[in-house]
Amino acid sequence: MKPSPFVYHRPTTLEETLDVLAEVGADGKVLAGGQSLVPLLSMRLAAPAHLVDINHVGGLDRIEVRGGGVRVGATARHAAVERDDRAFDAVPLLRQALVHVAHPTIRNRGTTVGSLAHADPSGEMTAVLALLGGTVTLSRRGSERTVGAADFFHGPLESAVVPGEVAVEAFFPAPTGPRTGSAWAEVSRRHGDYAVCGVGALVTLDDDLRVAAARVGLISVGPTPEVVDVTEALRQLAGTLTERALRTAAGHASAASAAGGGA
């Protein structure tokens, strides 16, 4: 399985990138991590005439904690975001979900912004963005726009990115509230596989340690990530949580405190 021929572009600045993208339009695809794109090219399921490699554009691999959340640049690798302690402190859900994205070797190259733009219905980061109410910034020659998560995922493998545009940054807002915790769980057939179902959860407790707010973001249950407010449902359940569920929760909590992490 070898890709069809293409014209290769290797811009070194964002400006150059946007110029090329404006020229090639729908005949071009952006190459960032390539972990999803290259297999498609090799299988000849996609055969763009132009490939615009943004891996050498300066400054696109930033990971910053700024403006109330984590800002991830277009070429920041999953592995880098996963390792970033400041990012973890601000938005623990990022690392909690990232450890489930494929295998570490894939994460060394795949990009978080790239996986958002790829919009796979079983992509963990799509639900993380949706659950946190994050945004993606799209640039084109001469303009830039920011799209909220609710409007970013259009369908399976379809995002808001249009020809001529490149996603340059994603913003993951930090969850608010002093007693807010997050977690990610998924069921997959094999370790590291696409999730059969994946859930990110945000729970905020009030001063009396009762559920004040709770919502979940789901992958692999529909064409795009789904966010569901489960505050009422959890309030009903509290007091009737099964023995098994409580035991599991207690197990997680003690493991987390033994490891010295977790908020």
Added chain:
Amino acid sequence: MTTAMMGEPIARREDPRLLSGKGRFLDDLGRYALGVAFVRSPHAHARVVDIDVTGALEVQGLVAIYTYDDLAGPLAEPLPLLIPHPALTHGRTPYALAKDEVNHVGEAVVMVVASDRYAAEDVCDRIRVTYEVLTAVVGIEAAREAAHLVHDDVPGNLAAHMVQEVGDARAAIDAAPHVLELDLDVERSASTPLEGKGVYARWDADDASLRVYTSTQASTSVRAALAAKLDLPPDRVEVVAPDVGGGFGVKIVHPWPEEVLVSWAAITLGREVKWVEDRREHFVSSAHERGQLHHVRVGFDDDGRLLGLDVTFWHDNGSYTPYGIIVPIVTATQLLGPYKPGAYRVEFSSLYTNTVLVTPYRGAGRPQGCFAMERTMDAIAAELGLDRAEVRERNFIRPEEMPYDHGLLFQDGRPLIYDSGDYPASMEKLKKLVGWDAFESYRAEAREQGRRVGIGLACYVEGTGVGPYEGGWVKVENDGSVVVATGLTTQGQGHQTAFAQIAADVLGVPLDRVTVTTGDTRRFRYAVGTFASRALVMSGNAIAAAARTVREKALRIAGEALEADARDLEIVDGVVRVRGVPTSSIQLSTVAVLSNPLRYAFDAESARATQFATPADPDKPPVAEGEEPGLEATGYYSPPRATFANGMHAAIVETDPDTAEIRILRYCVVHDCGTLVNPRIVEGQVHGGVAQGVGGALYERMVYDSAGQLLNASFMDFLMPYSTEVPTIETDHLETPSPLNPLGVKGAGEAGVIPGMAVFASAISDAEGFPITRMPISPSDLFHLRATHPEGAS
């Protein structure tokens, strides 16, 4: 330093090379060869109406395009049907390139030769084939119903129908106090070695000779097939299996269309040509196996003893039958396992479907047979409220009943006679290893924690070391090194170590002086191949025989040189010496030199053998009558029949009450493959087989839609286990040596996989409280099954 090699877990000699990136796999060869790609049918069943190559002619790098119309003579005839059988009344094989019709997605239609694989694929992209799409026959039910046919001239899609019986099973069942019926379903999986197929061919025009490297399990047979198909004298064709990245059966069928076509292209173009299969091609154009439906009727007494067993099964043989009906025959005969069936009747129908070929995959029909027998045993136990191990023990063939003749014909056409084995002892070991008797208290503990666990077991017997023969050649060189060759092939079984151990042990030389070559027709000409867990039994014994002959000759020559009786001599560390008199000795290297009386000396060593160097008897010829020069010999091993290994596995699983996920908590293996040459290699083979058993039980399934499209033709969607899916494997073993060969060895290559489906079905059934009759099983499958079994644990 000891030269006792047999039974030692010696580190493999082939490893340093493979670990340093110095392996020589097919695609590592032929750096300057032309590349090949194929246009393959996108339809499961269609007539080829037109092939338009005009759009492809200007593609950069194009060298040649071939279709069926370019083939002539034997090349234009269907590929060989390797194993004919009287019951295979409607065998069919493909043409090297589709002639009028295609019968599975992936069948080769056009061959493109280009500067490299990239360019070849570019050319393929621009070739337009027009098809008239026909209705595809997919699945055993559709094949059996035969509303549509795969081959127009094969009524009922029936390739073969066969009945074997011993006693009157139906009468025995009718008269039995208890009768049960089971319907069982095994889905298709495949070998999927990490390296696909590949062929690299070189034609030497000056010499009019062809050398073909191919990633095969049967280089000698490929040679014969190529010579026939290309109309070449066999002596002008050499076939070499290089390092092969796994076979597991899929590389036993031959010749592949590509083996024939790539060789032919090399001759036609006068250029080196190489084809390397990609992963998608492997899924749609190599071979699959395992798909069968079984209906079992069993009659038994109050103690659970079998009185009669009547099995009817339907085997999906895919679109063609180049390997004949070996797989269903193996199922039919190996189904019996370690038990006495009372009367036995087995009937199978081998059916065509518009899917990829079905040829042996590790186990080769045994896993399906084991599944049928073991589910039956569990069903009997459930019916009578008996312990599942107890029921099996009551039906075992006892060691004192060996050899045990089942009265059937095995896959080698020879009587199915078990030569040795101690099934009660194996079972005792297994029960101890897994803690069978203590399980109920473990289950009770787990239940208190809200956990659902189950234990299962499964037993099998495996006929190994089938004939007709293998050969070995052993030679001691003038420097004392030993070269060994055998014609069968290697795909990771450690032959270069195990065979060297045997030769070194027999000859009394250090292991590191022995080099082994396998699968190269230049080095050994007569062979069958590596399959059916036969390599160690066959080639091991042949090499031992050759080495014994060399040893005898060496002792005779050394005796003459030392003026000692050959019977008083021993060989230790490559030195022949008089037992108890170490000063009276001669190097084996010197013996080698002396064995070849020379006129011309090439070096200091050979000078010692020249005509004036040593005193000679003037009346005796330098090479005595019946003798040959050189310290070498060829030996063959051809057993009257197979030798039967056996094993028993047990597994403890946990199923999630909510999500129906299945976790393997423990996996235990007791196996008996007779004498062990290299225990570490044997254990490695078992481990690999167990992993494939896990795959076949819980993950691997070829998913065809009703149009015959393979929906999961990639590693993303065809799920093979990673390390996290395979449990720690606990093993114990028994050695009941084979009385049929001098080394006492039995085969072990397939052992690990045979009971996989059966043991997991047994364990999951035990956890859930209802029978599992279909494999593989996913959490989703289990979830839905629970809904239909309200009597179960939930």
Added chain:
Amino acid sequence: MTDLHDVALTVNGVPRSARVPARRLLSDFLRHDLGLTGTHVGCEHGVCGACTVLIDGRPVRSCLLFAVSVAGATITTVEGCCEPDGSLGPVQQAFWDCHGLQCGFCTPGFVTTVTAYLDENPDPTQDEAREAIAGNLCRCTGYQNIVASVLRAAELRREVRA
């Protein structure tokens, strides 16, 4: 349309270069253009891991990279995991000691993956060792001895350090 690009990389400490089309996968570049056939290709869709090489010490799938895209990078292949004198490095030695390979086709991907892993996690538990290799497929060994090889490699590396 097939422009050729000069691709220069450092591979196993040695500057290497070749002139290739943009679509040349790194796996093919290493194997065919540079003649380093130790890296193997099992699937070309990033799942099996046989093609794993190290870029700046981190494992990546070479079948999912274009050579031209990583021009200038520092790459380590299985060949580069040997000692300077060509003898086996600790990871390779461990695999040999533990019978961690059979056909050897998947092995280069494991060697590079494990080399990188132990650089970051020199003392794994058995569970961690199993998890470390969970992204590489092997069809021959059933993984038992590969897990053992990871632990043995950690041990050998400790011995070297001591």
